Amino acid sequence: xxxxxxxxxxxxxxxxxxxxxxxxxxxxxxxxxxxxxxxxxxxxxxxxxxxxxxxxxxxxxxxxxxxxxxxxxxxxxxxxxxxxxxxxxxxxxxxxxxxxxxxxxxxxxxxxxxxxxxxxxxxxxxxxxxxxxxxxxxxxxxxxxxxxxxxxxxxxxxxxxxxxxxxxxxxxxxxxxxxxxxxxxxxxxxxxxxxxxxxxxxxxxxxxxxxxxxxxxxxxxxxxxxxxxxxxxxxxxxxxxxxxxxxxxxxxxxxxxxxxxxxxxxxxxxxxxxxxxxxxxxxxxxxxxxxxxxxxxxxxxxxxxxxxxxxxxxxxxxxxxxxxxxxxxxxxxxxxxxxxxxxxxxxxxxxxxxxxxxxxxxxxxxxxxxxxxxxxxxxxxxxxxxxxxxxxxxxxxxxxxxxxxxxxxxxxxxxxxxxxxxxxxxxxxxxxxxxxxxxxxxxxxxxxxxxxxxxxxxxxxxxxxxxxxxxxxxxxxxxxxxxxxxxxxxxxxxxxxxxx
Amino acid sequence: xxxxxxxxxxxxxxxxxxxxxxxxxxxxxxxxxxxxxxxxxxxxxxxxxxxxxxxxxxxxxxxxxxxxxxxxxxxxxxxxxxxxxxxxxxxxxxxxxxxxxxxxxxxxxxxxxxxxxxxxxxxxxxxxxxxxxxxxxxxxxxxxxxxxxxxxxxxxxxxxxxxxxxxxxxxxxxxxxxxxxxxxxxxxxxxxxxxxxxxxxxxxxxxxxxxxxxxxxxxxxxxxxxxxxxxxxxxxxxxxxxxxxxxxxxxxxxxxxxxxxxxxxxxxxxxxxxxxxxxxxxxxxxxxxxxxxxxxxxxxxxxxxxxxxxxxxxxxxxxxxxxxxxxxxxxxxxxxxxxxxxxxxxxxxxxxxxxxxxxxxxxxxxxxxxxxxxxxxxxxxxxxxxxxxxxxxxxxxxxxxxxxxxxxxxxxxxxxxxxxxxxxxxxxxxxxxxxxxxxxxxxxxxxxxxxxxxxxxxxxxxxxxxxxxx
Ligand SMILES: Cc1ncc(COP(=O)(O)O)c(C=O)c1O
Numbered sequence: 029x030x031x032x033x034x035x036x037x038x039x040x041x042x043x044x045x046x047x048x049x050x051x052x053x054x055x056x057x058x059x060x061x062x063x064x065x066x067x068x069x070x071x072x073x074x075x076x077x078x079x080x081x082x083x084x085x086x087x088x089x090x091x092x093x094x095x096x097x098x099x100x101x102x103x104x105x106x107x108x109x110x111x112x113x114x115x116x117x118x119x120x121x122x123x124x125x126x127x128x129x130x131x132x133x134x135x136x137x138x139x140x141x142x143x144x145x146x147x148x149x150x151x152x153x154x155x156x157x158x159x160x161x162x163x164x165x166x167x168x169x170x171x172x173x174x175x176x177x178x179x180x181x182x183x184x185x186x187x188x189x190x191x192x193x194x195x196x197x198x199x200x201x202x203x204x205x206x207x208x209x210x211x212x213x214x215x216x217x218x219x220x221x222x223x224x225x226x227x228x229x230x231x232x233x234x235x236x237x238x239x240x241x242x243x244x245x246x247x248x249x250x251x252x253x254x255x256x257x258x259x260x261x262x263x264x265x266x267x268x269x270x271x272x273x274x275x276x277x278x279x280x281x282x283x284x285x286x287x288x289x290x291x292x293x294x295x296x297x298x299x300x301x302x303x304x305x306x307x308x309x310x311x312x313x314x315x316x317x318x319x320x321x322x323x324x325x326x327x328x329x330x331x332x333x334x335x336x337x338x339x340x341x342x343x344x345x346x347x348x349x350x351x352x353x354x355x356x357x358x359x360x361x362x363x364x365x366x367x368x369x370x371x372x373x374x375x376x377x378x379x380x381x382x383x384x385x386x387x388x389x390x391x392x393x394x395x396x397x398x399x400x401x402x403x404x405x406x407x408x409x410x411x412x413x414x415x416x417x418x419x420x421x422x423x424x425x426x427x428x429x430x431x432x433x434x435x436x437x438x439x440x441x442x443x444x445x446x447x448x449x450x451x452x453x454x455x456x457x458x459x460x461x462x463x464x465x466x467x468x469x470x471x472x473x474x475x476x477x478x479x480x481x482x483x484x485x486x487x488x489x490x491x492x493x494x495x496x497x498x499x500x501x502x503x504x505x506x507x508x509x510x511x512x513x514x515x516x517x518x519x520x521x522x523x524x525x526x527x528x
Numbered sequence: 529x530x531x532x533x534x535x536x537x538x539x540x541x542x543x544x545x546x547x548x549x550x551x552x553x554x555x556x557x558x559x560x561x562x563x564x565x566x567x568x569x570x571x572x573x574x575x576x577x578x579x580x581x582x583x584x585x586x587x588x589x590x591x592x593x594x595x596x597x598x599x600x601x602x603x604x605x606x607x608x609x610x611x612x613x614x615x616x617x618x619x620x621x622x623x624x625x626x627x628x629x630x631x632x633x634x635x636x637x638x639x640x641x642x643x644x645x646x647x648x649x650x651x652x653x654x655x656x657x658x659x660x661x662x663x664x665x666x667x668x669x670x671x672x673x674x675x676x677x678x679x680x681x682x683x684x685x686x687x688x689x690x691x692x693x694x695x696x697x698x699x700x701x702x703x704x705x706x707x708x709x710x711x712x713x714x715x716x717x718x719x720x721x722x723x724x725x726x727x728x729x730x731x732x733x734x735x736x737x738x739x740x741x742x743x744x745x746x747x748x749x750x751x752x753x754x755x756x757x758x759x760x761x762x763x764x765x766x767x768x769x770x771x772x773x774x775x776x777x778x779x780x781x782x783x784x785x786x787x788x789x790x791x792x793x794x795x796x797x798x799x800x801x802x803x804x805x806x807x808x809x810x811x812x813x814x815x816x817x818x819x820x821x822x823x824x825x826x827x828x829x830x831x832x833x834x835x836x837x838x839x840x841x842x843x844x845x846x847x848x849x850x851x852x853x854x855x856x857x858x859x860x861x862x863x864x865x866x867x868x869x870x871x872x873x874x875x876x877x878x879x880x881x882x883x884x885x886x887x888x889x890x891x892x893x894x895x896x897x898x899x900x901x902x903x904x905x906x907x908x909x910x911x912x913x914x915x916x917x918x919x920x921x922x923x924x925x926x927x928x929x930x931x932x933x934x935x936x937x938x939x940x941x942x943x944x945x946x947x948x949x950x951x952x953x954x955x956x957x958x959x960x961x962x963x964x965x966x967x968x969x970x971x972x973x974x975x976x977x978x979x980x981x982x983x984x985x986x987x988x989x990x991x992x993x994x995x996x997x998x
Contacts, residue, residue: 088649088650126613419567507645518831
């Protein structure tokens with residue numbers, strides 16, 4: 029083990045600094061504010077620090093390490109040129125409050141991204157302000173709330189979500205102050221229109237739903253759902269976490285939605301960074317546009333004076349929507365993430381559809397390959413599709429319930445068995461509507477060979493005896509981690525006290 | 529299907545990202561399908577795009593990087609000229625090792641460590657981050673980041689209400705310094721309105737320090753939010769007494785500039801219950817305002833109602849030390865609409881950069897860095913104080929930044945400086961319309977004497993144009 033806090037005592041610092049500036053009077057702070065005890069931070073030289081973090085990195089699994097079929101997260105390859113671009117001083121070393129003529133390049137990229145997302149989503153206006161999907165949800169629901177307040181429809185206090193929805197949907201709506209109405213899915217995992225019709229009324233502010241849904245199925249009735257909600261006077265919100273399935277094929281706008289968030293860290297390859305950062309722009313139809321958080325990038329013809337700083341035939345400027353809800357984070361969104369996603373977009377351009385086609389191709393191919401391999405090996409009775417369908421979209425679910433009942437092998441056991449095979453496990457136990465759920469999303473950047481091998485290995489895991497699987501993983505840096513122990517014996521920081 | 533049968537053409541540039549280009553037919557066939565279209569039969573034609581997306585064509589890597597260089601190259605980078613703009617984000621030097629290590633794919637391309645057995649690296653790094661932050665601010669608990677300093681402050685307010693509301697004599701009420709910038713205030717309002725929390729403001733004296741007499745009004749509310757240094761860069765000794773005034777059942781929430789804590793007392797040591805802040809100065813460039821990371825630390829009282837992910841140290845089945853996410857029952861994926869926050873994706877990688885920077889600095893390095901920032905600020909203050917036409921607005925101790933009064937409009941003055949190649953600071957009119965002759969000048973460890981002298985010379989020149997005699 030390498031422990032950061034074991035490096036102490038020596039005089040080392042890993043970072044030698046130049047002298048500070050000299051002043052006439054010694055710089056000072058109020059006496060009572062002088063720090064009495066310095067932080068017990070470690071003392072490391074640079075070589076020790078580099079080794080520590082390199083050692084840690086070797087105990088971590090990323091897309092670069094291997095196949096990462098984490099459903100609902102779109103773990104696609106992150107093109108490396110995007111990282112190079114994000115380090116250029118024209119993004120890394122700019123301040124959001126610099127004047128517009130200092131930021132024409134940034135503004136033009138923001139404008140291009142807003143436009144591209146508007147086109148892909150069929151929305152009238154996009155803002156790049158929210159910094160993650162959940163924040164996009166929160167922002168859009170806030171806009172819907174203000175829209176109804178302005179119309180005097182303050183009785184609209186409820187937001188409808190299907191029981192298969194991601195946890196952030198109800199959490200975001202509740203943070204805005206809405207009451208959550210959860211509607212059950214049908215047995216096949218699809219939305220229940222009758223259940224929706226039964227709850228949609230004059231108290232409905234919005235319905236939040238993703239399509240393809242969290243089982244990877246396209247909700248063919250989506251227009252009817254939009255109709256029901258619109259007839260009740262509510263707004264339709266599209267959770268864009270599954271956008272990777274539909275670029276260039278269909279759009280939330282065509283399906284009748286009024287607002288949508290994008291997870292740029294999923295669909296547009298901002299690296300997930302071990303948990304973040306993300307970027308969660310939202311797009312809305314015109315009735316909601318005046319409420320968006322600003323600033324938005326806008327453009328017009330330059331004046332003679334402006335044209336010297338212009339990057340093309342337009343002058344780009346910030347624009348504040350008329351009835352803006354205000355800010356959801358302090359600056360201009362995760363600009364660095366937007367730049368990476370812009371570089372990603374440029375690689376595909378109007379070929380984004382090809383990307384989505386390949387995402388769907390890979391998901392369906394893998395689903396077939398797993399079923400085929402399982403049949404061949406005689407283990408196809410150990411799992412069923414989370415939802416019956418001819419074609420899935422960019423991801424699919426399997427239920428391990430039969431294996432659980434027959435052999436005592438849970439979805440978690442299979443997940444841990446896959447870790448031993450050198451894979452990241454799929455998403456497990458989500459969506460909640462599928463018992464013993466495994467949600468598999470290969471993305472378009474995995475080769476056929478990888479998918480074939482994964483199918484074989486997946487089936488091999490199912491052929492492994494329960495005892496071995498309960499004990500899995502054995503090849504990983506640590507074996508199964510005791511989460512109950514962690515919660516009962518809370519140790520949330522280095523216990524210096526014990527060491528003394 | 530023409531994208532398959534057309535082996536050349538510009539669509540081909542995406543081959544380097546799509547390993548199965550050219551193998552589509554074979555893959556489809558294995559499923560008993562013929563065309564890509566067969567994969568989309570479940571999408572009704574009435575919701576299908578009829579035409580190709582009206583977007584530009586694809587580009588190769590070389591074309592993309594050339595366009596990026598051209599467009600981003602047209603932005604004015606702060607490092608290319610004397611620059612004095614801060615106002616919440618601070619130009620700093622991030623050591624090279626941080627950038628080199630953070631692009632390791634095992635960190636960069638992982639996601640939330642749901643499978644702890646193969647995520648020990650990031651989990652341990654975040655547990656260490658929690659320790660580093662906890663030590664820095666003087667509180668026992670820290671999470672592994674929120675979106676930015678403003679959402680951390682906003683979530684601190686809602687957290688304080690969850691914890692204190694039952695006993696509060698001013699239920700659903702929090703108090704916030706009147707100096708908090710409107711953009712940050714707006715974030716707080718958006719986060720608070722759903723829970724019907726009332727945000728009241730706290731007055732400051734003309735010298736920029738908190739009015740401690742008025743602070744008594746906040747006793748019995750759920751929480752008080754103040755910043756140290758405050759938004760005008762002032763180090764306010766009065767904050768040390770705040771906790772005594774507001775009492776045990778009102779949360780003292782302090783927003784910090786983390787580097788200042790190399791010399792300024794940790795708020796946890798003068799009674800803060802929650803400490804938040806913009807983590808950016810530790811580990812990250814300004815990056816146009818994001819991605820950043822929000823610091824959130826607190827006492828154990830808030831632990832079970834706080835927002836964000838937390839890593840705990842545990843053991844594996846062999847009893848070996850191991851790390852995993854813990855206290856997840858607060859979070860949206862379990863608690864859904866009753867979660868303490870909706871946050872899911874956070875700012876882990878930027879927090880990791882922060883951890884790396886902190887690890888390199890060590891306690892002495894942090895103190896030195898804080899001193900350099902203090903020294904740059906002091907030096908700039910002295911030079912500008914003796915610049916013709918310029919006045920310091922507040923006689924106080926400052927960290928990083930201070931306000932100056934110019935003879936005329938701040939906006940015009942900054943425009944003049946800009947024409948002369950200097951980013952002169954932040955126009956305080958943006959925050960406080962009444963301060964139309966004030967500029968917030970920021971100096972950091974990256975500010976040189978030559979930069980300050982250039983600013984002084986141009987300010988003197990502009991003052992002269994304004995009719996201030998030499
Ligand atoms: C279906 C769905 N909705 C919403 C979210 C929330 O997005 P984020 O994690 O970017 O906040 C996620 C991702 O985690 C998701 O999978």
